[in-house]
Amino acid sequence: MLLKEGEIRIPSGCAISGFISRDGRRLNGSDVVKSISYMHDRSNGLGGGFAGYGIYPEYKDLYAFHVFYNSNTAREQTERFLDRHFDVVNLSRIPTKKVPAIKNEPLIWRYFVNPLPTKIASSQLDEKEFVAKCVIRINNDIDGAYVFSSGKNMGVFKAVGFPEDVGEFYRLDEYSGYAWTAHGRYPTNTPGWWGGAHPFSLLDYTIVHNGEISSYDANRRFIEMFGYKCTLLTDTEVITYIFDYLNRKQQLSLEDIAGIIAAPFWSEIEALEKTDPEKAAKLKYFRNAFSSLLITGPFSIILGYTGGLMALNDRLKLRSMVVAEKKDMVYIASEECAIRAICPDAENVWSPRGGEPVIVNLSEEGKRKCL
Amino acid sequence: MPVNFFPAQFEVLRNTDKCIKCRACERQCSNEVHHYDADYDKMLANESKCVDCQRCVCICPTGALKIRPNENAFRESANYTQQIMIENYRQAGSGGVLLSSMGTPKDYPVYWDKMLINASQVTNPSIDPLREPMETKVFLGKKPSHVVKNPDGSVNTDLPPYLELNVPIMFSAMSYGSISKNAHESLARAAEELGTYYNTGEGGLHKDFYKYGKNTIVQVASGRFGVFKGYLDAGAAIEIKMGQGAKPGIGGHLPGAKIGEDVSRTRMIPMGTDAISPAPHHDIYSIEDLRQLIFSLKEATDYTKPVIVKIAAVHNVAAIASGIARSGADIIAIDGFRGGTGAAPTRIRDNVGIPIELALAAVDQRLRDEGIRNEVSIVVGGSIRSSSDAVKAIALGADAIYIGTPALLALGCHLCRSCHEGRCNWGIATQRPDLVKRLNPEVGYKRLVNLVHAWDHEIKEIMGGMGINSIEALRGNRLMLRGVGLNQKELDILGIQHAGE
């Protein structure tokens, strides 16, 4: 019998795409679907997904949980858990459209929730940690339930299928947001489990990733010391947890995180010792203190978070990734065609060097509008 | 003369067509096996004295010599082997405890040889170390649990004291006394050139070698030989030796005959007295006492040096390591039971302790389960024989490895396992001046440097194949290992899957 994610580690190749309006204009989800569809050959129909930021302005202070259920039993069990820990403000099925290519869909529900203050207080955790722990608990402990999106004013939509079909299935043309990312998956062996599609998310962090990291188990066994459980055995999952750990828990900037997970080579750090000794000392500190979070092997990722996107390649740049601009827009994709598809006159097209992060945040105006 | 119950262990085969009677074998054999007989005009051999150190074979200019096991056979038995019979004869003759040297020769499973390494195919490119950077630098020591920010918001880059290794390989503890001064000099100079560390062992630090201090780990063992403030200050790190893989639960005994003037001065004990290291440290009868010694040593050195605690791999090693990790140690060194020694009671060496592979896997997993793996680095030794063993050890979770026996091999050792007799023909495990001079440190240190460079190249080659370009991404990366011919229990302990899974 074929094993699904979490039971076996499945390497995959992929396509990624994403864009952001720095000025916080709300962009329709159909654009990102069109963009990723131009890289059809980079996926094989076994997984596609999207993340949109700023899509739930009416509920922007509530955590939006997107959940897959295998059965109504799992749903009832999960809803009892949610009721005990959260104030559930709204719940509904996520609207979908029948698409011939998308089959065997699970029950897909959405909840807008607020953690109960008394529960947070008794847990002695901060709010985000409390929510993250609850999500991890549902995913681990409730058979047949899987929370695949858990941030505020953002949402992940994913399924087994080609990404353009997934976009149609979830009716993404009915959503608008200031930033979108997309993923088309090319796994090497999987019966296709919806939870295994990407993006992978925790709270408002989402990762779309193309690559297969060779440091996986070193990263996994390290990050699991800090309360994470890598249940899917995918690169994307462990990378998401690493970002959560370094950004949310260790309060490190995204640029610093790039210096850890795609650390410069020692030869580069030695060269920096002469020109910028402080930076060299910091990089050396990172490579010592967080050596187990270095990610080697090919990857290109787009990290989505509230207020921005970050693109990063492995330090040898073993996966393609290009970035382009047009006015307040910044586009990132595995291939330039995916950018040209939606912005034929994109400017400043460049390939970021290995390990060089591209961090794009909302402008002041964008923040006023969206956050 | 009484009946000799057992024959010579080895036969000396001399091809008289090749022998030119140069007598080099005679001059080079400290066991006095060979001699020239003028009446016969021939070289003769007293085989009963031969230990098969291969010195004569290596030095014979015409290749006229071979040493091989004596083919004489006792009545065969799988239960009472010839070896066991001889040992009993020996004890019946001497009334003493059997002594042995180097690692156990017995046929225990070598788990390194039952693990296979992964390589990239298709989904992930392998990396060519000749074209791309490939990094093997390692830091050993405690890692901070939280990033501390300076008042201006920048990252505070202060770290607890640590060791920085250019290669993940260090030379394990071998004391001056158990090995010669020239052997020590070779190790010290090699460590300096390689950017790694050698270890004084429990015999103190010879005054000539203080200049290699920044590449020296100074050991504090139960006998406290040669320990004083200057010694502690001289090293880059301090290692508390709680146990040794080859002889867990046993102290050390360097016979007075080996305590000459120099060794006596270095060990700070009178000449000619036996140097006896007690089995336990008599100020450490429990884990809380260890904590006090760790902090005494840190206090003495102003908290500038990492403290290593070295333990033998024994049955409850994971729990012990967990205790050590919570006791202020910065590094735990684990020594497996197949590791070498200058002298150990044979029965202890061959029957006490557990294999390093299982000990390492258990300790690494335990520390991670308890969330304290960052409190300590793990160094393992005790029969890491090659670069592939090293790669497997690191993939199981070690930060770095200690090599002892391979370093001695580089210096000429042929594992004759007679170190305790003090007549090492290779100038390594001896204090006899005429033998010590056979090891020219100028030659020795270069061979050590060559060996470690060669291993480092191979490690990089193997890493490149896995698509890993820095050693830290290999550490604890057990997915890169698969077992062959192991049962489920062994796989579970090693934390790896079987090949094909």
Next chain:
Amino acid sequence: MKRVYVNEDWCLGCHLCEYYCAFANSGETDMAKAFKLDRAPVPRITVEEGDGINFAVQCRHCAEHPCVKGCITGALSVENGVISVNTDRCVGCYTCVLSCPYGCIVIDEKNGGKTIAKCDLCIKNNSGEPACVANCPNRAIVFEDRGED
């Protein structure tokens, strides 16, 4: 010029340099054969032993070279600082043997003492590096330029 130097700290007194020297100058390709022939080749280097100190001695190729000065047939000559013997000219008078302050010129017993033999730094055989240097098991004998003429 490059000369052969011996460090007595590392000389083990194994005498192997003598055998390799003799073999290198024997013209034979098999060492055992070289020494099994009726007359064994003679070494140009000698290990002096005593009191735990050993020291291999061979021609210093000294600037005074009384051997060359005293040679009655001109068989001994200096070329680029290397003193060597032309055995075609040597008549076996042994004047050089007597005059060498280091005792480094030997009588070639292999040819019945008809000529002398001495170290020529192996420039006339196929050793490349002097054979005593190449084969010393402890690098006690080295061939290096220490800035002496």
